[in-house]
Amino acid sequence: xxxxxxxxxxxxxxxxxMHIGGGRTALFNWLFAxxxxxxxxxxxxxxxxxxxxxxxxxxxxxxxxxxxxxxDEGPDIGxxxxxxxxxxxxxxxxxxxxxxxxxxxxYRAYETPDxxxxxxxxxxxxxxxxxxxxxxxxxxxxxxxxxxxEGRPFVVRFKMPLEGETTVLDLAxxxxxxxxxxxxxxxxxxxxxxxxxxxxxxxxxxxxQISHILRADEWISTAPVHSQLYAAFxxxxxxxxxxxxxxxxxxxGKMSKRDExxxxxxxxxxxxxxxxVTNFLINVGWNYGEKDAQGEEVQVFSKDDAARIFDVTxxxxxxxxxxxxKLRWLNGVxxxxxxxxxxxxxxxxxxxxxxxxxxxxxxxxxxxxxxxRIQLLTEITEIAGFFFEADLPTPAPDLLIQKKxxxxxxxNSLRRAREVLAALPEFTxxxxxxxxxxxxxxxxLKAGQFFGTLRVAVTGRAVSPPLMESMEIIGRxxxxxxxxxxxxxxxxxxx
Numbered sequence: 152x153x154x155x156x157x158x159x160x161x162x163x164x165x166x167x168x169m170h171i172g173g174g175r176t177a178l179f180n181w182l183f184a185x186x187x188x189x190x191x192x193x194x195x196x197x198x199x200x201x202x203x204x205x206x207x208x209x210x211x212x213x214x215x216x217x218x219x220x221x222x223d224e225g226p227d228i229g230x231x232x233x234x235x236x237x238x239x240x241x242x243x244x245x246x247x248x249x250x251x252x253x254x255x256x257x258y259r260a261y262e263t264p265d266x267x268x269x270x271x272x273x274x275x276x277x278x279x280x281x282x283x284x285x286x287x288x289x290x291x292x293x294x295x296x297x298x299x300x301e302g303r304p305f306v307v308r309f310k311m312p313l314e315g316e317t318t319v320l321d322l323a324x325x326x327x328x329x330x331x332x333x334x335x336x337x338x339x340x341x342x343x344x345x346x347x348x349x350x351x352x353x354x355x356x357x358x359x360q361i362s363h364i365l366r367a368d369e370w371i372s373t374a375p376v377h378s379q380l381y382a383a384f385x386x387x388x389x390x391x392x393x394x395x396x397x398x399x400x401x402x403x404g405k406m407s408k409r410d411e412x413x414x415x416x417x418x419x420x421x422x423x424x425x426x427x428v429t430n431f432l433i434n435v436g437w438n439y440g441e442k443d444a445q446g447e448e449v450q451v452f453s454k455d456d457a458a459r460i461f462d463v464t465x466x467x468x469x470x471x472x473x474x475x476x477k478l479r480w481l482n483g484v485x486x487x488x489x490x491x492x493x494x495x496x497x498x499x500x501x502x503x504x505x506x507x508x509x510x511x512x513x514x515x516x517x518x519x520x521x522x523x524r525i526q527l528l529t530e531i532t533e534i535a536g537f538f539f540e541a542d543l544p545t546p547a548p549d550l551l552i553q554k555k556x557x558x559x560x561x562x563n564s565l566r567r568a569r570e571v572l573a574a575l576p577e578f579t580x581x582x583x584x585x586x587x588x589x590x591x592x593x594x595x596l597k598a599g600q601f602f603g604t605l606r607v608a609v610t611g612r613a614v615s616p617p618l619m620e621s622m623e624i625i626g627r628x629x630x631x632x633x634x635x636x637x638x639x640x641x642x643x644x645x646x
Contacts, residue, residue, distance in 0.1 A: 157189025158362045161215075161222075162196045162352065165207040168414035169214045171473065172367060172397040172406065175432045178454070179394060179466070180365050181220045182433070185458035189362070193225030194355060195236045198345045208236075214415035219425050219454060232359040237351050244346035247354050247384070248307045248339050256383040257339060259305040260287030261298045282335050283308070304342035309349070309380060311336050317375035322363075322392035323466040329375045337376055349373060353380045361389045365463065368393040392463045395436045396470040405470070412475050422501065422529030424489075426453065427482040433457045435471045451484055483526035491518050498531045505532040507539040516624045520616045537610045538624060545636045546607050548644040553603040556596070558645045563594055564604045565638035569631055578627045580619035608637035 161177040163169060184191035193215070195208055212227060224230025234240060251257035260283070262270065271281040287308060298305065311334045318328040339350035346354075356364065371393050381388035397406045406413050418428050430452060433439060439457055441449045486494065495518060499509045517535050524534055537543055552561045571586050572578070591601035606618050609630055615621060622630050 155362050157184055157187040158192065158360050159184050159189065159365060160192040160194050160356070160359065160361055162194040162355075163211050164196045164199060164202065165204060165211060166199070166202040167204045167207050167408065168416050169207075169211050170406075170408060171413055171415060171418075171432070173211075174214065174218055174415050174428075175397060175435055176365065176367055176394055177215055177220055178218065178429060178432050179437070179461075179463075182454070182458045182461040183363065183365060183463055184223075185455070186461045190223045191220075192230070192232075192359060192361075193222040193227075193235065194359070195226055196348065196351065198237045198241075198347075198351055200343075200345065210416070214419070217415065217419050217425050218429055237346070237355065240351075240355070241344065241346075243358070244351055244354055245340065245344060248346070248350060251309070251339070251383060252307060254383075255310070257307050257309050258287050258336075259290065259295050260308045260336075260338075261290075261303045261305045262287070280333070285336050288336070306338045306342050307340035308336040309339050309376065309383070311376060311379060317378055319374040319378050319388075319391065321371075321374070322390055322463050324393060324468050327371065327374060331375075331379075334376060337373075349376060349380065353377055353384075353386075356389055357381075357384070357386045363463075364389045364391045365394060366391070368396055392466060395467045397435060398470040398472045400473055400475055402472040406473055412473060412478075422527030423478070423482050424485045424497070424528070427478070427485040429454050430485075431478045431481050435473060436467050437461075437465060438467075440465075450481065451488075479526045486525060486528070487522055489522075491515060494518055494522065497528050501528050501531050502536065502539060505536060507532070507536060509539060513538060513624060517616070520620045520624075524616065534616065537612065537615070538621070540611075543611050543633060545633075545640050546611055548641050550607050550613070551604050551637055551641055553600040556600050556604070558641050560594065560596060560600075561604050562638055562641040562645065564590075564596065564601050565608055565634050565641065567594065568601075568605055569634040569638065572622075572627065572634070573631055575627075578623060580617070580623050583619045583622055604637075605634070609633050 159180045161180050163173050181191050183189070195211070197203055197208070222228070224232065224235065226235040248257065252259065267283065270284050274284060275281045288310065312331040314331060316328055316330050318326050321327050337349050338347050340346055374391060378388055398404065399406050399410055400412065408414065411417070439449060439452055441452070441460070443449050495511065495514050498518070499511070499514060502509045517538055521531070521535050525531060548558065552558055567590050568587060571590055572583065575582055575586055588598065591598050594601065602618060603613070606615055607613055609618070609625065610621060
C-alpha cells in the first residue's frame with residue numbers, strides 16, 4: 152500500500168528522437184500515477200549542452216501525446232513547481248551545490264580533462280578502478296583562492312563516504328547494497344555552471360515533491376550516490392524502482408537508437424495505432440496477467456485497464472525482448488476491432504500521402520473487404536490504391552497470361568468477361584460471380600486461371616481483396632475499360 156500522495160515524473164533529455172524505452176518509462180510512470188490517483192509530471196532535463204538536439208523537446212512532447220499520455224504538470228502547461236525545464240533552474244542548482252561545499256559535503260576540484268585522464272590511467276596501472284583519486288579533498292580555501300586567481304576552472308564533486316556501505320531499497324528488485332569505498336566522488340556542478348544529472352535530478356525531485364522514481368535500470372549504479380546526496384541535504388529520498396532494459400528484437404543486448412523500432416517516430420510514421428503500441432509496451436517488463444472467461448491470458452487491453460491493476464513490485468528484473476512481429480499482429484487486431492468510420496479517419500491520410508484523391512464513400516465500402524488483410528495502416532496503399540487510380544497502368548501480357556494458359560485464351564477471357572459484365576442487369580458481387588463462373592467452363596479454363604487474368608486486369612495485382620466486391624466498388628464503367636485495355640495488350644502480343 153502507498154501511504155503518501157503519489158507524484159511521479161518522466162524526465163527525458165532532448166538529445167534526439169525519443170527512444171521506445173523512454174516511452175515505456177513514461178508509460179509506467181503514467182500507470183503508477185493513475186493507479187494511485189496521483190500526479191504525473193513531465194520535466195525536461197536539458198543541461199547536457201553537448202548532447203542537446205534542436206527541436207527534440209517538441210519531438211518528446213509530440214511522441215508522448217501520440218502515445219496518449221497526458222501529464223498534469225509540465226513545460227507546456229505549467230504547474231506549482233515550475234519551471235519544468237532544467238536549463239531555466241540553474242540558480243537553484245548552484246545554490247545547493249554551494250551549500251554542500253559550505254557544509255563540508257562537497258569540494259572544488261580543479262583538474263583539467265587531460266590531468267583526469269592521467270590520474271585515471273595511473274589508477275588503472277596500479278590495479279585500481281579507473282576514475283578520480285579524490286585528491287581535491289585535500290584542498291582548502293587558500294588553495295581555491297590561489298587557483299581562482301589563476302583563472303583555473305573548477306567542478307564541484309560530492310564527498311562520498313569512504314567507509315561502510317549504502318543500501319537502497321528498490322521496489323522491484325529489493326535491497327541494493329554497495330561498499331562506499333567502491334564509489335566515485337561524482338561531479339555535481341560542471342565548470343560551466345551547469346549541473347550534472349546527479350545534482351539536478353535530486354534537487355528537482357525534492358523541490359517538486361516527487362514521491363516515487365520509476366527510471367531505467369541503467370541508473371542503478373547511481374542510486375547509492377543519490378541516496379547519500381539526499382542524506383547530505385537531510386532530505387527524504389523518494390521510493391525508487393528501476394525498470395528493466397528493452398532488448399533488441401533478437402534478444403541479444405540492449406536496443407540501441409540504430410535498431411529498427413527504437414524510436415517512437417518509427418511507429419508514428421510506420422502505420423501503427425497508439426493504443427496498440429501502448430498495449431504492447433505495457434507487457435515489456437511487466438505483465439498484465441488477467442485471464443478471460445476461457446482461462447486464456449488477455450492480450451488486448453487499454454491503458455486504463457492496466458492502470459487499475461498496475462503494481463510496480465511486479466515489474467520484471469530481467470530485460471525483455473522487443474518483438475516487432477508480435478506488435479504487428481497486435482496492431483492488426485486493433486485495426487480489425489476499429490469502427491469503420493474511425494478506421495477511415497486513419498486510412499484516408501495514408502492514401503492522400505501516397506498521392507491518391509480519396510472518395511470517402513468509396514473508402515467506407517473498401518474497409519470491410521480489406522481490414523482483415525492489413526496489420527499496418529501504411530499497407531492500405533499497396534492493398535487498395537488501385538481503387539483510387541483514375542488511370543491504372545495496364546499490366547504487361549506476361550502478368551495477364553496465367554500458368555498453363557496461352558495469349559489467345561487470356562484474350563478470350565478478357566473479351567468474354569467484358570461482354571458478360573456489360574450485359575448484367577445489376578452489378579453486384581453475387582450477380583458478377585454467377586455470371587462469370589460459367590464463362591470459365593465455357594472457355595475450358597480452371598476458375599483460378601480465368602479469375603487470375605481478370606484480377607490482374609482490373610486491379611493491377613496478382614493478389615487483391617475479393618475480386619467481385621472490388622469490381623462493384625470500382626464500378627462497371629471502369630471495370631469494362633480496364634478489361635478492354637488489357638485485352639488490347641494481350642492481342643498485340645499475339646500479333
